[in-house]
Each structure stands twice: as structure tokens, then as C-alpha cells.
Amino acid sequence: MRWSKLYLPTYKESPSDAEIPSHQLMIRAGVIRKLTAGVYTFLPLGYRVLKKIENIVREEMNRTGSQEILMPILHPAELYEESGRLQNFGPELFKLNDRKNRLFALGPTHEEVVTDLARTEIRSYRQLPQCLYQILTKFRDEIRPRFGVMRAREFIMKDAYSFHESHESLEETYRTMADAYRRILNRCGLENIMVEADAGVIGGDVNHEFIVFAEEGESEIFTCQCGYTANSERAESAGRPLKSPEKILASPMRVETPGQKTIEEVSRFLNTEPSQLVKTLLYRSGEEVVAALIPGDRSLNETKLAKLLQDPWIETLDDESIRKLTGAEAGYSGPVGLPDKTRIIADTLLDDYEGMIVGANENDTHLRGVKMGRDFEPTETASISTVKSGDRCARCGESELVTRRGVELGHIFKLDTKYSKSMNATFLDQQGKEREFIMGCYGFGVSRAVAAAVEANHDDRGILWPLSITPFDAIMLPINVSDTHTMEVAESLYAELTEAGWEVLFDDRDLRAGFRFKDADLVGIPIRITLGERNLKTNKIEIYHRRDDRSELVDREDVIGVLADVYGSLR
RNA sequence: CGGGGCGUAGCGCAGCCCGGUUAGCGCGCCUGCUUCGGGAGCAGGAAGUCGGAGGUUCAAAUCCUCUCGCCCCGACCA
Numbered sequence: 001m002r003w004s005k006l007y008l009p010t011y012k013e014s015p016s017d018a019e020i021p022s023h024q025l026m027i028r029a030g031v032i033r034k035l036t037a038g039v040y041t042f043l044p045l046g047y048r049v050l051k052k053i054e055n056i057v058r059e060e061m062n063r064t065g066s067q068e069i070l071m072p073i074l075h076p077a078e079l080y081e082e083s084g085r086l087q088n089f090g091p092e093l094f095k096l097n098d099r100k101n102r103l104f105a106l107g108p109t110h111e112e113v114v115t116d117l118a119r120t121e122i123r124s125y126r127q128l129p130q131c132l133y134q135i136l137t138k139f140r141d142e143i144r145p146r147f148g149v150m151r152a153r154e155f156i157m158k159d160a161y162s163f164h165e166s167h168e169s170l171e172e173t174y175r176t177m178a179d180a181y182r183r184i185l186n187r188c189g190l191e192n193i194m195v196e197a198d199a200g201v202i203g204g205d206v207n208h209e210f211i212v213f214a215e216e217g218e219s220e221i222f223t224c225q226c227g228y229t230a231n232s233e234r235a236e237s238a239g240r241p242l243k244s245p246e247k248i249l250a251s252p253m254r255v256e257t258p259g260q261k262t263i264e265e266v267s268r269f270l271n272t273e274p275s276q277l278v279k280t281l282l283y284r285s286g287e288e289v290v291a292a293l294i295p296g297d298r299s300l301n302e303t304k305l306a307k308l309l310q311d312p313w314i315e316t317l318d319d320e321s322i323r324k325l326t327g328a329e330a331g332y333s334g335p336v337g338l339p340d341k342t343r344i345i346a347d348t349l350l351d352d353y354e355g356m357i358v359g360a361n362e363n364d365t366h367l368r369g370v371k372m373g374r375d376f377e378p379t380e381t382a383s384i385s386t387v388k389s390g391d392r393c394a395r396c397g398e399s400e401l402v403t404r405r406g407v408e409l410g411h412i413f414k415l416d417t418k419y420s421k422s423m424n425a426t427f428l429d430q431q432g433k434e435r436e437f438i439m440g441c442y443g444f445g446v447s448r449a450v451a452a453a454v455e456a457n458h459d460d461r462g463i464l465w466p467l468s469i470t471p472f473d474a475i476m477l478p479i480n481v482s483d484t485h486t487m488e489v490a491e492s493l494y495a496e497l498t499e500a501g502w503e504v505l506f507d508d509r510d511l512r513a514g515f516r517f518k519d520a521d522l523v524g525i526p527i528r529i530t531l532g533e534r535n536l537k538t539n540k541i542e543i544y545h546r547r548d549d550r551s552e553l554v555d556r557e558d559v560i561g562v563l564a565d566v567y568g569s570l571r
Numbered sequence: 572c573g574g575g576g577c578g579u580a581g582c583g584c585a586g587c588c589c590g591g592u593u594a595g596c597g598c599g600c601c602u603g604c605u606u607c608g609g610g611a612g613c614a615g616g617a618a619g620u621c622g623g624a625g626g627u628u629c630a631a632a633u634c635c636u637c638u639c640g641c642c643c644c645g646a647c648c649a
Contacts, residue, residue, distance in 0.1 A: 009581095009599090011582065011583095011599090012582090012583095012598065012610060013582065013583050013593095013597095013598070014583090015582070015583080016577085016582095016583070016584090016641095016642080017641070017642055017643095019642090019643085036640085036641090037640085037641065037642090143572090143646090145641095146642090146643090259635075261649065262648080262649070263648070263649085264648095277648095279648070279649075280649080281647070281648080281649070282649080283647095292625085292647090294647095295629080295649090298646090298648085299647050299648055300647045300648075300649080302647055305647090315646095316646090316647075316649085317649095329649080330649040331649045332649080333649060365572075386647085429586095438582095472589085479607085479608055480608090481608090493572045512605095512606085512607055512608095512609090512610080512611065513607070513608050514607085514608070514609035514610060514611080515609080515610045515611085516609090516610090517608075517610085518609060519610080519611045521609085522610095530608080532608065534608090542608095554572070
């Protein structure tokens with residue numbers, strides 16, 4: 001491809017709305033262009049990368065025996081009423097009406113559609129197991145689209161769905177898929193990890209995310225030497241030893257804390273550590289009021305609480321409601337003396353506490369030496385606080401958890417009968433008995449993978465495409481496009497490489513060399529073939545390896561061999 | 572949804588507070604000359620409903636109201 005003919009517009013400056021490196025570089029390097037918030041066009045360069053990733057995904061899915069299909073994007077809303085997700089997906093679901101005012105949705109994923117397909121088509125256990133997948137555009141009305149194609153409202157995803165008669169069969173496919181995801185990410189040249197995760201609106205119990213490491217990634221994960229890995233929504237820890245435990249007193253002691261409302265203020269005022277305090281966070285879940293107790297130096301993990309309460313719509317009480325419930329301003333809430341009907345959930349880390357300092361439910365007052373089980377009785381104990389780097393691992397109880405950031409590219413779920421049950425999707429088993437499908441689903445963010453690849457592979461000059469997904473194998477740059485000899489060599493080399501099946505971007509633009517060098521660095525093709533008049537006099541051609549920032553001079557005849565060496569088994 | 576910010580040429584911005592006649596700058600774009608191994612120089616040029624609507628005023632990019640769009644932070648830390 002000749003750059004002079006290719007639609008590859010580059011910018012020296014990045015647009016003001018691009019925050020993270022991948023977004024800035026994808027705009028600057030002509031990979032994507034924004035149409036409106038969270039909606040992007042893939043330009044030729046970006047589309048080439050996208051297709052390469054798609055193909056890797058397709059090959060690996062086919063290898064598992066999964067079959068590609070294409071389901072509709074436009075879904076009748078009734079399907080979502082059946083599964084209950086018209087409510088549960090909430091405002092994220094893009095909805096629209098047809099001319100007869102019938103409600104439709106733009107598919108955010110296809111559990112309902114594929115389950116509907118299975119329930120009408122798969123009648124017998126003899127047809128199981130079955131795994132179907134597709135690669136197509138999905139829609140989610142994100143609360144806050146950002147980072148370009150990383151969190152978009154319209155994006156391309158590979159989604160696969162498996163149907164089974166037994167949990168053993170599901171387990172087998174689940175493992176096969178996990179393995180396939182590993183292979184996909186490794187083939188894309190992306191360093192990754194599988195972690196335990198929260199299932200969110202998809203549902204089901206067992207699920208794992210595949211995270212590609214990147215400094216600016218939106219996901220935070222925790223890992224332990226023992227092999228435990230989980231994302232921040234899911235991770236549990238055994239906490240860490242308390243520095244100076246609060247002693248239990250014969251009975252709670254009231255202390256005046258005038259005007260001290262935050263954990264920081266109170267701990268400073270009482271000359272103690274934030275960890276000695278216990279935060280009481282008041283939530284409303286439906287009609288119920290829930291008091292969540294967590295260590296003062298930690299945050300509540302709302303995902304965990306929502307899951308525990310089986311209510312995705314929990315919300316904190318407003319100040320007025322807190323006054324009514326506790327008789328005190330927010331900031332002085334505590335577990336002692338709350339109305340009986342209040343559900344008290346204590347974080348598991350509080351089991352290690354002897355005494356604690358809590359709000360007294362009275363303005364300007366806290367209680368010291370409080371003992372859980374004596375001064376108040378928690379309704380239940382559960383892990384509801386966030387994990388911190390350096391905590392002891394909950395799994396092995398010994399090593400410290402380490403945190404890293406990354407981008408979530410894959411998420412696989414054991415759905416069990418969540419959808420088959422609500423949508424009455426059944427088959428006949430060997431005994432002729434009607435049974436619900438046991439299902440799994442497996443998502444992979446294809447368009448997001450392009451962004452993740454850039455996020456994980458760039459330097460201060462531009463993108464560094466991994467070899468397996470680079471839009472072109474090499475970029476050929478004749479220094480002086482008006483030098484006849486240079487261009488003769490360029491044309492013949494270009495023809496030869498193209499003939500041999502290499503995809504070469506020929507920068508034949510009549511621009512200064514320096515300008516085109518900068519462009520080449522920005523665009524990030526792994527190999528640059530530079531043709532200079534001086535070197536050509538001795539039949540030498542310069543090969544520049546972008547990622548290593550390294551050049552070598554080779555004979556014209558050896559150029560093709562260098563390419564073959566670099567790409568090795570990739571082609 | 573709450574708070575904040577921004578919409579002025581394709582991109583990045585100034586001008587607005589303190590209203591005034593031709594609305595500027597950089598990059599990019601077009602023409603010419605010179606230059607030509609790391610985002611060239613000079614000269615000339617094209618390009619803007621100042622997001623939209625309404626209002627105040629002799630006069631609005633500038634003040635007021637509404638509206639649309641975009642961005643950031645928040646929507647756990649009592």
C-alpha cells in the first residue's frame with residue numbers, strides 16, 4: 001500500500017479530550033476517529049489491526065470446536081422481560097421503539113437471543129454439548145464512556161455461549177475456553193492474567209476475567225504467590241495485624257468528639273489509628289436499612305455488598321434519613337443501639353478486632369472499647385471491604401497480596417441455569433425427562449483489545465504494534481523520493497516484497513524525510529526499511545527495528561530474509 | 572444522576588472579566604521560490620453561522636436566560 005493513496009491522517013498534537021496514551025496515540029496515528037461520545041470509526045490502519053485480532057480470535061474459537069454464527073443486533077424487548085434483564089440491565093440497555101411503538105433493544109450481549117435459539121432448536125441431550133459464537137457490534141449506554149475505544153458505547157465483541165446437560169460438561173468447556181483465551185492473548189502479544197471476578201449483570205456464580213497488564217488500565221487486580229488472583233471487586237484478604245488494638249472496656253465508654261466527623265478527624269482527635277475505628281455505612285436496599293461495618297482505614301466494596309444483598313440498586317442513606325434513623329448527624333453513626341430492624345453486616349476483618357471505636361448515634365460523641373457480640377450483634381459477617389496491597393492473602397493466609405493494573409479483555413462465566421430457567425429453555429435427557437440447559441458464556445472485547453494493545457505497547461514517540469497484529473509488516477521509506485535511483489530500487493523492492501506476500505506500507509509521499517520518520521515512529525510499524533542515496537551506492541539498505549530502536553545495514557538481497565527472521569513462525 | 576470545566580477555521584488555543592466598527596495566533600491546507608537523514612525557511616493565499624435559540628443594548632464572541640453537545644471529577648470513605 002502506498003501511503004500517498006492510503007487514508008492515514010496523522011496529527012502532531014493530540015486532541016484535548018484524549019486522556020490516556022492509547023487514546024491519544026490512536027487519534028494521532030490515524031487508527032480511529034470519534035463520531036460522538038463513545039462511538040468511533042476505525043480508519044484503515046485501525047481496521048487492519050481489528051481484523052487481525054478478529055482472525056486470531058476466530059481461529060482459536062474454531063479450534064475449540066465452537067461454531068461461528070451471526071445473531072441480530074436488534075432485539076425484541078420481550079426477551080429481556082423474560083430474563084428479567086429489562087430491569088436489571090437498567091439504563092445501560094439501549095432501547096428504541098419501532099413505528100408501531102413496540103419496544104426493542106440494541107444487543108448488549110446475546111444471552112437471551114441465543115437461549116431463545118437453543119430452546120426452539122435443541123430438543124435432545126444427543127445434541128449437546130454445543131457452543132456457538134459470533135463477532136459483532138454490541139451496544140451499551142455506558143454511564144461514562146471514556147478513553148476512546150476502551151470504554152465505548154458501541155464496540156465489537158466476540159461472545160460465545162455453550163449448552164450442556166451436566167456440570168461436568170460445562171466445566172470441561174469452561175476450561176477449554178479459558179485455555180483458548182490464554183492462547184488468544186498470548187498470540188496477540190499481550191501479557192495477561194486470569195483472575196476471579198464479579199459476575200455483574202451477566203449473572204452466574206463462577207467467573208473469571210482476563211486482564212492485560214497496563215499502567216493506566218481501569219481494572220485493579222490482586223495476586224498472591226500462592227496462585228490466588230482476583231480483581232478488586234472480588235478480592236478478599238485476611239487483612240493485616242493491627243498496630244495498637246483498641247482494648248475492650250467493661251462497657252462502652254462515651255467520649256466527646258465535638259465536630260469530629262471523618263475517620264481521619266476522629267482518629268487524630270483521639271490520638272489513635274484509623275484502623276481502630278469502625279465505620280458504619282448506612283444503605284437502603286429496597287425497604288430494608290443495612291448498616292455495613294468496616295475497618296476505619298478501608299473502603300466499602302459496594303459490589304460485594306450488592307451481591308450479598310442480591311440487590312444491584314443499593315444506595316447510601318441521605319443525611320436526613322440518617323438523622324431520622326440514628327438521631328444524629330452523619331459522621332456519628334454506629335452499630336450500638338440501632339433500631340432492631342436494621343440489618344447489621346460486619347466485615348470479616350472485624351473478627352480480628354478486640355475492641356473498637358464507633359459512632360455513638362449521638363452528635364459529637366463516639367464510643368470506645370466496644371465489643372462486637374456483646375454491645376451489638378451483627379446480623380451476619382461477610383467480606384465487604386476493599387483489599388489493600390500488602391494485605392495477607394485470604395486463601396493461603398501467609399503471603400502478601402500484590403496489586404497491578406490492567407485492561408479487562410475477556411470475561412468468562414458459568415451461567416448454570418440462570419437464563420434457561422427464567423426463559424424455560426429445556427431439553428429431554430436420557431431418561432426422557434425435561435431439563436434446563438446448563439450454560440456458559442464467554443466474552444472477549446475485540447475493539448477494546450486494539451486499545452489495550454496500544455496501551456501496553458507504546459513509547460514516547462508512538463505506538464509499538466505487536467508483530468502478530470501490526471497493520472503492516474514493514475514500512476518502506478525512501479529518503480529522497482525525487483531521486484530516480486532510490487525510487488527504482490524502492491519500486492522493485494516493494495514489488496518483490498508484495499509478491500512474496502509481505503504487507504508493506506510504502507511511504508512514497510513527497511515530504512521531507514524527518515517528517516516521515518516522525519510519522520513512521522508514531523504509526524508504529526515494527527520494521528522500517530529506509531532507502532538512502534548514500535547507502536544504495538554500496539547496495540546497502542537500512543533496517544530499523546522500531547521496538548528496540550536499533551538499525552542494521554543489509555544488502556538489498558537480504559531484506560526479505562530479515563523480515564522472515566523477525567516474523568518467524570508468525571507467517 | 573451530583574459537582575466543575577469547555578464549545579471561536581480541519582486540529583490546538585487566545586480574545587469574553589471591563590460590549591464598540593476589519594475576530595486573532597500556532598499547526599495543518601493551497602500557490603510559488605529556496606530547502607531536503609528526524610515534524611524546514613520565506614512570500615502570498617483560502618478557510619470561521621464565535622454550538623443553537625431567545626433576550627438586554629444604538630451596538631453582543633463578550634452581559635442575561637434557556638437549550639444542545641463535549642470533557643473531567645464524583646456518584647463507598649459519614
